[in-house]
Amino acid sequence: MTVESTAARKPRRSSGTKRTASAGAKKPQSSEPQLVQLLTPEGERVQHPEYDIDLTAEELRGLYRDMVLTRRFDAEATALQRQGELGLWASLLGQEAAQIGSGRALRDDDYVFPTYREHGVAWCRGVDPTNLLGMFRGVNHGGWDPNSNNFHLYTIVIGSQTLHATGYAMGVAKDGADSAVIAYFGDGASSQGDVAESFTFSAVYNAPVVFFCQNNQWAISEPTEKQTRVPLYQRAQGFGFPGVRVDGNDVLACLAVTRSALERARRGEGPTLVEAFTYRMGAHTTSDDPTKYRADEERAAWEAKDPILRLKAYLENEGHADAAFFEELEAESEALGKRVREAVRAMPDPDHMAIFENVYADGHALVDEERAQFAAYQASFADSAPEEAK
């Protein structure tokens, strides 16, 4: 069976939800290009001539567990923002397959450069989910040790990290290591000069890096049509390396395609661009209001392609998981939610002197001077009697 028969081949937007505003503008491509798919939205396993994957029932259940727990964590974080415990949250809802599939393709010695939405990849790397919440609560700007899990800090400036990934990969090659590096970014970032420059540098130096673009169709309020007139994966061709579009809601395809790209990098054959075609089911962040710019019908169409439901259908149909598995996972999810909730609520505000910490590695006279002034200023309040302090 080929991908032709699957729902994912349908036009991405129905006529009722098409939002291309510019009158008379031709649609950039006459038909949507094929994408690599191994599991249909209905949960049917299909073959692809170039990519295949053979997973045990346990591995399949593992991917399912990763996606369910990631979604549960994500939902908890959204709720914590609504409760005022977090200042902001950038939900990954809908992108679980892209992140778990690519994240589980990595080896321990590979290195990840994420955006600020790669909660599922962080999960795969073993970064404690509560570590991700510090920056969204406002107690730090990241703060985990990137080298503990080979998972770099979240980068908020769009596309900057693709260059860091490329430089890191150049270093890997210089070291003669066979590790690979993966750079995450989105459809919006594809317009950034840094992303184009990272394509140039990685191609010229044949750096072992995989560019993993989650095309979730929306850069806040701007649809992909505002970023490109060609399918994003085709950009790679002009830089001299392969690009491939994968069904971003198919965890098996994302795993297979990423694994292949990483192996290619390890063999010294240079970069690959993977475009994971997916959908941002939620708002850009908790500060965003998608009802102002996109139609409910579009979201509904993507709900039918949900990454978790399709793997669940496959697991059930194949008898790879029983009711007890799903019940246990449900309990594990709730326990994770509870743990995250309690951890965030218990997260203390940083000491006010932290403002001056780690500005420099080797110190700086001005920082020393201002730290001392600030400490003296703060101490002037501490000196006052408790009743006056009220």
Next chain:
Amino acid sequence: MAVQKLPLAKALNESLRKALETDPKVLIMGEDVGKLGGVFRVTDGLQKDFGEDRVIDTPLAESGIVGTAIGLALRGYRPVVEIQFDGFVFPAYDQIVTQLAKMHARALGKIKLPVVVRIPYGGGIGAVEHHSESPEALFAHVAGLKVVSPSNSSDAYWMLQQAIQSDDPVIFFEPKRRYWDKSEVDTEAIPGELHKARVVRDGTDLTLAAYGPMVKVCLEAAAAAQEEGKSVEVLDLRSVSPVDFDAIQKSVEKTRRLVVVHEAPVFFGSGAEIAARITERCFYHLEAPVLRVGGYHAPYPPARLEEEYLPGLDRVLDAVDRSLAY
């Protein structure tokens, strides 16, 4: 031989050579730094001796140069990147300000970014637009960066060594019009601290504070003033972030007058910050307001006008006279 008389550019070249020899993690990156040896030949011969893997000709993309240098630093390398001219650093400004300067703090100190960004800067060479600017204040304003500028060959050699050894990102401004000026370099000396100023001429009536290309102008001004019986002290600041305010304060408490000289526009320039802080520190010592001599609030002019735009001997002496008139 430990003591040699070298042009400033050659001193930088020797310093880079030493760094490449000493530390296998040091890399040189930039446009035309390989076979050509850089447009000012600062990296001359280095690729031939250390290979294309360590002296790297990059694509013409400044953000890419600094962005990949950050990635290499994260992998454990110590990249020394060359921005070809001052006015071309701005495509990299985003990477320098949002990433290079802040990543150490973002990681709560768990990672370090030992990256040196070398920038030939300043005017006086009759160049076209974007080749004569002095953007040091734009970097000094950013916490997380250190900013230095040598004025002579010895400092060029040693300050670059120290910048490369620093675990912080350093923006290293090279006074391009002094590249060919020769002075003594002792490669076996014990260097002073990177961010400390140095008194290069003693005086009692007034302090001239400068760095990079303006130190020479200030020394000439001090010599001319001496002929008129005025004793002018000249302070080579060497570092713009941090500024060695203690050294300026010490000098001003003696001379009671301060004129700050730089090529960069005076508006929101480093002289403004120095004037404010020295006024706070030395209010009761000062006999005159702190004066500034520098560029005007105008785009760097075409070459035929740059002598009028740049602070030269006469404009510095005019400021000396104005200060002494209080």
